Amino acid sequence: MREDRASGKVCPREFFSVSDQVSYLEPSQMNALEESFRKWKDSARRMDSVRARTRLWLVFQLVRHTGARLGEILSLDDVEALDAQGPFVRLGKEDRIREVPLPEDFFAELAAFRESPMGCGLRGELFRVDPGYFRRICYERGKECGLSKDLVCPKSLRNTRAVEMLRSGVPITIVKEVLGQSSLDLTANFQQFSPGDVQSIVRNAYEAMRKRTSARNSFLGHVVEVDTDQVMAQVVLETRSNLKICAVITMDSLRNLKIQPGSPVVATVKAPLVNVLRRAERLSGSARNRLEARILRVTDTPVLTEVLGRLPDGTDVCALISALSARDLALEPGDEVEFWFKAMSVVLNTVQL
Numbered sequence: 001m002r003e004d005r006a007s008g009k010v011c012p013r014e015f016f017s018v019s020d021q022v023s024y025l026e027p028s029q030m031n032a033l034e035e036s037f038r039k040w041k042d043s044a045r046r047m048d049s050v051r052a053r054t055r056l057w058l059v060f061q062l063v064r065h066t067g068a069r070l071g072e073i074l075s076l077d078d079v080e081a082l083d084a085q086g087p088f089v090r091l092g093k094e095d096r097i098r099e100v101p102l103p104e105d106f107f108a109e110l111a112a113f114r115e116s117p118m119g120c121g122l123r124g125e126l127f128r129v130d131p132g133y134f135r136r137i138c139y140e141r142g143k144e145c146g147l148s149k150d151l152v153c154p155k156s157l158r159n160t161r162a163v164e165m166l167r168s169g170v171p172i173t174i175v176k177e178v179l180g181q182s183s184l185d186l187t188a189n190f191q192q193f194s195p196g197d198v199q200s201i202v203r204n205a206y207e208a209m210r211k212r213t214s215a216r217n218s219f220l221g222h223v224v225e226v227d228t229d230q231v232m233a234q235v236v237l238e239t240r241s242n243l244k245i246c247a248v249i250t251m252d253s254l255r256n257l258k259i260q261p262g263s264p265v266v267a268t269v270k271a272p273l274v275n276v277l278r279r280a281e282r283l284s285g286s287a288r289n290r291l292e293a294r295i296l297r298v299t300d301t302p303v304l305t306e307v308l309g310r311l312p313d314g315t316d317v318c319a320l321i322s323a324l325s326a327r328d329l330a331l332e333p334g335d336e337v338e339f340w341f342k343a344m345s346v347v348l349n350t351v352q353l
Helices: 027-042 046-064 070-074 105-117 131-144 154-167 172-178 194-215 250-257 323-327
Strands: 088-091 096-101 214-227 232-239 244-251 264-270 275-278 289-300 304-310 316-322 335-341 349-350
Touching: 027 046, 027 131, 046 070, 046 088, 046 105, 046 131, 046 154, 046 244, 070 250, 096 172, 105 304, 131 335, 154 172, 154 275, 214 244, 214 250, 214 316, 232 264, 244 250, 244 349, 275 323, 275 349, 289 323, 304 323, 304 335, 316 323
Parallel strands: none
Antiparallel strands: 088 096, 214 232, 214 264, 232 244, 264 349, 275 335, 289 304, 289 335, 304 316
16 A cells, blocks of 8 residues: 655645735636636737737736846837846846746747747847736736736736745745845745845756656645544545645544645645646546646656646646556547546645644
């Protein structure tokens, strides 16, 4: 029988609530907005329209992933601001310069456009677009998703990035520095960090998140159901997006972890224990957890294939399957699939308050 264990302490700040006075997007809303923006960009046909829409898309992604003010992004010199050695962008001026990590896939897309025939003529002015027009495009994309203007304006995107970092365990004082703020509405207490500390912490957090994501899948939520017998316990947790994950652990683990309805927990599943099938197929078996997702990336090797998907709420999920199975499935980015795993494969981690 598989051994149950907790993988360590989880930062309690991941469970904080956000003031009603702060406008921001939940993961499912941000995912919908990004999808609407991408479809609008990809629907362009004339070359001038493709160029214009791609520039607005890149500005949107920079605001979304850096949390910088719109004016700060629009004034960037793309030649000087982008780090040629890695997925980072330099923001700020003089002694207030800060480096902010970007997703690798977006950084690659940005670099490819800069080197393309359409982008070469924009060197140094790639992000110089009209701020009023950018806002109007954001409002239109938000309207397509049923989102109000106050939720899709640049300030809300900035707040969303702050909330994302806080929920990932980045200290509030570091969030303040990354966003280039002298204060932050989410808290009244700050500690001070030197610019060197800020840069080191941000880079280390970025690398740690990459390693953690490639190693296993994580689902953050609260326990909503516990069923027990003399030996085993079935625990069901529910995430913020109402996704339910089922785990089976021993009664000893249940008592040691002090799990009960309402307890905050993180469920983790290693990628080799996750399988994939197309939605049109129906698999019979004992797997309790079945998650519908869209394929983002398929990475092949001679032996194993990594399949990365995204759930409707914006959560990424990863599976490692045999190369033979992957060839049979013929998976491609954009395919609708189902990730599934057994309740016995789920490891529960408690939050140390």
